[in-house]
């Protein structure tokens with residue numbers, strides 16, 4: 001018989017006297033000081049350690065961008081702005097957060113499949129790089145740029161002719177609403193040249209949440225090769241080549257952390273190739289969850305403990321409405337448990353099998369299904385690990401009208 005798959009060890013936060021410690025604070029103290037649950041807490045030191053590890057592994061010439069949709073909390077984005085080389089945004093709202101963070105506009109890029117006129121105008125006024133995703137966008141940008149008397153800095157987002165293998169969410173390859181199909185890009189480049197837009201490079205993003213280094217390496221190699229082919233058609237030299245990201249983090253039983261070494265070695269190799277083949281190009285990778293996902297927890301309080309026909313249910317003040325992903329309803333096909341513990345009984349003496357559910361009147365509101373947890377009661381604190389990305393802002397917080405969660409950067 002195979003051993004039951006387990007969660008990867010979660011050791012980003014210490015456990016002191018049986019309590020999980022986040023940003024130097026035991027979880028009970030944290031909840032008491034903030035005066036409420038549920039809450040999201042993000043630990044700067046864990047983010048910094050992750051960035052430091054990446055910087056050590058990657059060639060120094062590769063630029064590291066933060067895709068702020070993973071976690072757009074202004075204080076967190078501001079923290080990132082001092083530590084990464086650029087920010088990637090996908091709406092006017094995110095653009096405002098990025099501009100307020102102190103990151104220079106030259107280092108901000110704006111992607112997204114439905115950019116409206118006011119968004120394009122805001123981007124032109126700010127002077128950020130626009131990752132154009134359609135012929136319509138290019139025409140509209142030319143008109144706006146002329147009217148405003150401002151240059152339009154553009155990179156072409158390419159929908160590649162391959163997919164990122166074993167990726168959690170595929171965002172490139174085959175028919176996709178993102179980017180311009182690789183085969184149509186030469187025609188778009190010609191148009192960009194005719195209209196006199198300031199062409200700067202390419203953006204390729206094959207997919208997200210990949211834990212297989214070999215698949216990421218292959219996608220980066222194919223992205224590079226595709227960009228090199230397309231470079232024959234550009235109206236100006238390629239100065240930026242954004243190879244995407246897709247670096248995953250372990251969420252579910254059986255997931256193992258991504259091995260950075262082969263990815264770093266491949267990027268060093270590509271940097272070397274680019275030196276002669278695309279001599280003006282800077283290589284960029286853009287990461288969201290890999291930078292911030294492991295640095296965050298979601299904390300909610302047990303309101304009731306019920307036993308229904310032999311099964312234990314820990315009923316909490318938080319759930320799906322704050323943390324859609326942990327409930328299994330954000331891109332999962334088969335529901336699996338996030339790593340969950342009882343945060344104030346983190347070194348448990350006695351455990352039992354229990355399910356953690358939220359306050360919503362729907363059977364979808366599950367944070368943990370039949371997990372081995374410390375024996376818990378009303379008042380104890382449930383902690384969901386791996387909650388620093390796609391949590392608060394990726395959840396239907398108005399659903400059922402319960403109080404919102406608090407967010408804190410420690």
Ligand SMILES: *Cc1c(COP(=O)(O)O)cnc(C)c1O
Nearest residue numbers: 067070205208209245287288289
């Ligand atoms: C969502 C997104 C990212 C970030 O993905 P992660 O899985 O959080 O790293 C990066 N680039 C683009 C274009 C995206 O849409």
